[in-house]
Amino acid sequence: MNDVSEGVAGQVVVIGAGPVGLAAAAHLVERGLDVTVLEQGERAAAAVRQWGHVRLFSQWSELVDPAARRLLLASGWTAPAPDAYPTGHEWAEAYLEPLAAALGERVRYGSTVTGVARRGRDRVVDAGRAAQPFAVHVDTGGRHERLTAVAVIDASGTFGSPGPLGGDGYPADGERAASTRVAHRIPDAADPLDAARYGGRMTAVVGAGHSALTALVALSTIAERVPGTEVVWVLRRGGVGSAFGGGDADELPARGALGRRARRAVADGHIRVVTGFRTASVEIVEGTVTLRSEDGAVVEGLDEVVGLTGFRPDHSFLSELRLDLDVRLEAPVRLAPLIDPNVHSCGTVYPHGAAELAHEGEPGVYLVGMKSYGRAPTFLAMTGYEQVRSVVASIAGDHEAAAKVELVLPETGVCGGAGLFDAADDSAGGCCTPATPQLIQLGVGGGRASSC
Incomplete structure (x- = not known):
């Protein structure tokens, strides 16, 4: 010591x-x-x-x-x-x-x-x-x-120091040039400025943590109020897997509820999911944003990007x-x-x-x-x-x-390391020793405390 x-x-x-x-x-x-x-x-x-x-x-x-x-x-x-x-x-x-x-x-x-x-x-x-x-x-x-x-x-x-969109840990080609269209902050559905920025427009949320889930819920709330609002959820991993969290198995009930709300938003059609997408470039094409992956796949026609990659x-x-x-x-x-x-x-x-x-x-x-x-x-x-x-x-x-x-840490109800981003298993069963839920999770993108 x-x-x-x-x-x-x-x-x-x-x-x-x-x-x-x-x-x-x-x-x-x-x-x-x-x-x-x-x-x-x-x-x-x-x-x-x-x-x-x-x-x-x-x-x-x-x-x-x-x-x-x-x-x-x-x-x-x-x-x-x-x-x-x-x-x-x-x-x-x-x-x-x-x-x-x-x-x-x-x-x-x-x-x-x-x-x-x-x-x-x-x-x-x-x-x-x-x-x-x-x-x-x-x-x-x-x-x-x-x-x-x-x-x-x-x-x-x-x-x-937010993580970049680029899948290799560095900013994607064109990411800095498109910085006015890329936010690293969770939208606030109750804020008129955010409602105007994202309402009636197409937004990509890049990330798989609790910050991304919080952003998806906020944007789906705006979509319910403002016609024409579209959301694309872009994940690097090969499938959604455990990204929704442990649900009822999560010993922090509010955290489990967040995952359930995000899952419902996807099921209700408010959110389109794109998996296995590691961003290589960000391009401005005729006034809209295009994300291009390492393997040439594209997510195009975007108005805004919310990057929550840690x-x-x-x-x-x-x-x-x-x-x-x-x-x-x-x-x-x-x-x-x-x-x-x-x-x-x-x-x-x-x-x-x-x-x-x-x-x-x-x-x-x-x-x-x-x-x-x-x-x-x-x-x-x-x-x-x-x-x-x-x-x-x-x-x-x-x-x-x-x-x-x-x-004593509360169980998330999710098995498997977060680093296994290619895993497509969608299991939501618990895996840890039961514990009293006394702690909060910080990490808006956890790092920020939106995943608390």
Whole structure:
């Protein structure tokens, strides 16, 4: 276990004022440690607000970190009804914003982290490295500064790096040129602007996760109201397979219900499905968009494309650190085998904390929350809460608490790894050990939290 509590005295820097970053700060405050939270946006939970119209899969009782709850209650906060399902906006306004307010001046907004390194050492230098504190480079309103930190917790998420349409992991030919016609945000059926953008027009939804299902339901709702609305669901996998989720077998009822609604929308004829389509190019033809696959198949006559193909971590500002990252998932190397989407698709992820999130080459740095999962598509918010509880215990030198990681994941009711995208099996049976549904799934495209 990495213990930095006996190293250089000073603050812990948390990057990101989202659900997991603010939870980390609450745990640090509770342990009497100095903390600064750096948030690029002008308000707390800036990323959550971008998908705020989406209702989460989990109840309020499952969406509040325990240390954050204790801090909030001490400030006079009134907890929302525990059995209600909030939207992203409601989560931000009723919990995350008050939590940031309770943390006070510890949270700095408009602060973009441009680099993290060992003070006076680039990644090549061995001599005296471990004894040096971290230098966190920050741009705030055009002013650059360096903060000194005893530890760094990166909870910046992945929302800012959506996956491209291109089937090989890079933007498809012409994708950037067609960027005004390609959105990476789930449509809001109640928003007049979205109703005007997608109503009476043809839209392709590219992706197979819960974000894509949420988009399909939203667009089918618009189709019911606006004649002439057409939706094409484009999947890379060879068949729909388990894309609708586990239905009644899902231990998060709201998540199962989403899959059932999407399945009905397809059955009712609101959505046309195209499978085995790996996009190679995006072309503008006489004012409409054409998607062309690697094998020459086309989806044409489109007005809009909604790309929900996952998200990726941005490690560019950590390039001078010696991170131990898995070569496939870009997740911490000890965590990666536990979350590999080629293997895990339901409640089979083992409990993990500071030990799995630590980097042997760089003690004191932790990637937490959605960023810790790298490119893995299914992250649970309370996984992040347990991560930061363990990480903060480790930073504080409480090794016993750090090692006691307890986490129960809800079964999705879906078998088979998400990485097996060519599988056409449509089984929806359960496959995991029964578990109490206490966690939410974040991943608008999961990465964003529309699949909560």
